[in-house]
Amino acid sequence: MSTKILVTVKEVAEVDDEFEISGLDIDDRYLEYDLNEWDDYAVEEAVQLSEAGDDVEVVTVTLGPERSEETIRMALAKGADRAVRVWDDALADAGLLDATTKADLLAAVVESEEPDLVLTGVQAADDSFGATGVALAERVGFEWAAVVNDLDYDADANVSSVRRELEGGVEELTDVEGPAVLTIQTGINEPRYASLRGIRQAQRKPLDVHALDDLGLDESVVDSPVDLTSMYEPESEGDAVVWEGSPDETADELATFLREQGVVEG
Amino acid sequence: MTVLAVTEHRRGELRTPSFEIITAGRDLADALDAELHLAVIGGDVDGFADRLNRDGVDAVHTVAEGEEFNHDVYTQAVTAMAEAHDPDALLMPNTVNGLDYAPAVAGALDLPLVTDAVDFDADGTLEVTREQYGGKVETTVDVEADAFALTIRPAEWPAAEGTGDAEITPFDVDIDESAVGSTVTGFEEVGSGDVDITEADVLVSVGRGIDEEENLPLVEALADALGATLSSSRPIVDNGWLPKNRQVGQSGKVVTPDVYIAVGISGAVQHVAGMKGSDTIIAINTDPNAPIMDIADYAIVDDLFDVVPELIEQFGGQAPS
Numbered sequence: 001m002s003t004k005i006l007v008t009v010k011e012v013a014e015v016d017d018e019f020e021i022s023g024l025d026i027d028d029r030y031l032e033y034d035l036n037e038w039d040d041y042a043v044e045e046a047v048q049l050s051e052a053g054d055d056v057e058v059v060t061v062t063l064g065p066e067r068s069e070e071t072i073r074m075a076l077a078k079g080a081d082r083a084v085r086v087w088d089d090a091l092a093d094a095g096l097l098d099a100t101t102k103a104d105l106l107a108a109v110v111e112s113e114e115p116d117l118v119l120t121g122v123q124a125a126d127d128s129f130g131a132t133g134v135a136l137a138e139r140v141g142f143e144w145a146a147v148v149n150d151l152d153y154d155a156d157a158n159v160s161s162v163r164r165e166l167e168g169g170v171e172e173l174t175d176v177e178g179p180a181v182l183t184i185q186t187g188i189n190e191p192r193y194a195s196l197r198g199i200r201q202a203q204r205k206p207l208d209v210h211a212l213d214d215l216g217l218d219e220s221v222v223d224s225p226v227d228l229t230s231m232y233e234p235e236s237e238g239d240a241v242v243w244e245g246s247p248d249e250t251a252d253e254l255a256t257f258l259r260e261q262g263v264v265e266g
Numbered sequence: 267m268t269v270l271a272v273t274e275h276r277r278g279e280l281r282t283p284s285f286e287i288i289t290a291g292r293d294l295a296d297a298l299d300a301e302l303h304l305a306v307i308g309g310d311v312d313g314f315a316d317r318l319n320r321d322g323v324d325a326v327h328t329v330a331e332g333e334e335f336n337h338d339v340y341t342q343a344v345t346a347m348a349e350a351h352d353p354d355a356l357l358m359p360n361t362v363n364g365l366d367y368a369p370a371v372a373g374a375l376d377l378p379l380v381t382d383a384v385d386f387d388a389d390g391t392l393e394v395t396r397e398q399y400g401g402k403v404e405t406t407v408d409v410e411a412d413a414f415a416l417t418i419r420p421a422e423w424p425a426a427e428g429t430g431d432a433e434i435t436p437f438d439v440d441i442d443e444s445a446v447g448s449t450v451t452g453f454e455e456v457g458s459g460d461v462d463i464t465e466a467d468v469l470v471s472v473g474r475g476i477d478e479e480e481n482l483p484l485v486e487a488l489a490d491a492l493g494a495t496l497s498s499s500r501p502i503v504d505n506g507w508l509p510k511n512r513q514v515g516q517s518g519k520v521v522t523p524d525v526y527i528a529v530g531i532s533g534a535v536q537h538v539a540g541m542k543g544s545d546t547i548i549a550i551n552t553d554p555n556a557p558i559m560d561i562a563d564y565a566i567v568d569d570l571f572d573v574v575p576e577l578i579e580q581f582g583g584q585a586p587s
């Protein structure tokens with residue numbers, strides 16, 4: 001029996017310490033791109049399942065511009081079998097892709113790929129909606145579980161026994177009937193580094209690019225009542241005293257403070 | 267007009283976000299000139315409804331279905347309640363359980379969804395304030411719609427107080443059991459062990475700025491020199507460098523030491539949730555814009571690999587070579 005696992009992966013931007021905002025986003029000069037941390041764990045989980053199972057195919061899907069292919073290839077280098085990238089001028093022009101819109105787009109891919117299991121990250125590190133996976137499940141009529149930090153997958157029954165990580169060190173044990181979407185939490189496994197051999201192989205793995213047309217969607221899919229209207233640096237609420245100087249001077253200030261407070265002896 | 271806010275409980279207790287969402291819901295209801303209704307689903311619904319009947323609540327709808335949270339039940343119950351009462355705004359908490367049903371409810375009702383609101387302005391078009399890039403910037407999003415769903419970040423609004431005169435009524439909903447595809451089989455407490463970081467007066471807490479496991483002895487030496495206890499942010503535990511019982515934050519421990527020294531920790535919301543009650547917060551971080559600076563009382567904006575060895579020396583310790 002064969003199993004297909006679809007992993008949604010996003011290339012996210014990380015911001016330099018010093019940066020400038022231009023318009024509705026941080027100026028590209030101050031951004032560095034990488035695979036979303038949560039998705040890295042989701043890819044690893046899928047690859048581990050494929051290594052443990054007989055006939056498991058791992059497909060990644062991203063909504064992203066051409067630039068993201070380099071990042072997507074990293075997931076292939078770590079063991080995913082092939083990749084799908086969805087992009088279209090209409091997406092480039094849409095501005096904010098909110099979670100509902102992303103779920104609509106990913107739903108079209110789920111409908112054509114018909115996976116047994118979909119893994120997403122809990123959240124994207126940049127805009128952190130924390131919503132795309134569950135919105136996708138609802139959209140395609142799959143079961144789901146959010147914030148999964150342990151997965152025991154029974155491929156024959158298509159049942160996922162998961163632990164959901166709740167607040168305050170409590171975990172919920174839940175059985176989820178497939179086909180399901182699981183949103184993966186960091187720490188569930190130890191993501192591997194891509195090997196040189198993996199990176200070479202990744203160059204030859206299929207990476208298909210689909211426009212809206214190819215998915216049977218039209219431009220109205222990106223119409224959303226939710227619009228990004230401004231981005232700014234928050235006014236610091238803090239009134240932190242910043243100790244200035246060389247490391248020995250600042251360390252001295254901190255040491256003096258701790259002694260004066262009486263929290264540390266000596 | 268109606269604002270419907272969904273509350274939450276776990277293992278017999280209402281959770282704090284349930285009282286905060288009353289405050290947020292009342293703010294929104296005032297702006298929209300609407301009534302505030304609460305949804306209470308599962309567990310001791312009558313007892314919960316009584317305790318939730320605080321100032322500003324106009325009605326409480328209870329659904330006595332199951333003991334604990336089940337996302338299929340919540341999704342069906344909230345969807346049915348929204349269809350019956352046609353709220354202009356549907357508020358849900360941005361908690362782990364909120365993440366597990368809010369997007370499904372918004373989808374089922376075809377409502378636009380904005381998550382993790384830290385503020386909103388509803389005079390005219392709804393404008394929601396959110397954070398992006400790990401809290402380094404804020405954004406506003408406008409929602410052009412007659413009705414919308416919004417999730418509320420915990421600990422941003424104060425808990426509602428007082429006593430209200432809400433009408434408490436059971437809400438009838440036929441849960442479609444065939445659509446319940448998930449079963450909660452139990453709970454487990456994790457992260458206990460020999461060290462209890464919640465008992466410490468002084469915590470030296472290490473984050474991803476430490477870069478490599480090999481560098482950990484440096485902060486250990488600092489903790490030793492200060493007679494402090496070592497704790498950490500989540501990535502350090504995810505990487506297996508420290509055990510789970512050292513993790514501070516939403517999914518770790520909530521700590522309230524006299525002094526909390528955050529070394530190479532950015533101050534993500536889920537981390538801050540576990541340490542903002544510390545008496546004095548000191549941050550050592552190369553990034554002057556890191557969100558931890560917003561809650562720090564004292565800060566050193568510098569490389570931890572330069573500052574920490576000097577500190578260790580100040581206290582007569584020896585930095586590992």
Ligand SMILES: Cc1cc2nc3c(=O)[nH]c(=O)nc-3n(C[C@H](O)[C@H](O)[C@H](O)COP(=O)(O)OP(=O)(O)OC[C@H]3O[C@@H](n4cnc5c(N)ncnc54)[C@H](O)[C@@H]3O)c2cc1C
Nearest residue numbers: 473474475499500515516517518530532536537552553570
């Ligand atoms: C559902 C959920 C639950 C979560 N629960 C928790 C939780 O309980 N606890 C928790 O901590 N997180 C939790 N997180 C994760 C959280 O979102 C952040 O990813 C995490 O807190 C980041 O940890 P960090 O600050 O150590 O790392 P980063 O955000 O990567 O920050 C590292 C910091 O180190 C600084 N730095 C780098 N190099 C140096 C140097 N040489 N000297 C000085 N400073 C340096 C950088 O400027 C940066 O500010 C949770 C997330 C989710 C979605």
Ligand SMILES: Nc1ncnc2c1ncn2[C@@H]1O[C@H](COP(=O)(O)O)[C@@H](O)[C@H]1O
Nearest residue numbers: 008062063120121123124129130131132
């Ligand atoms: N543009 C995208 N392409 C592919 N997957 C995405 C995209 N945006 C979000 N996701 C997936 O949805 C998860 C949650 O993202 P979010 O709801 O945006 O915080 C991420 O971890 C990804 O797995």
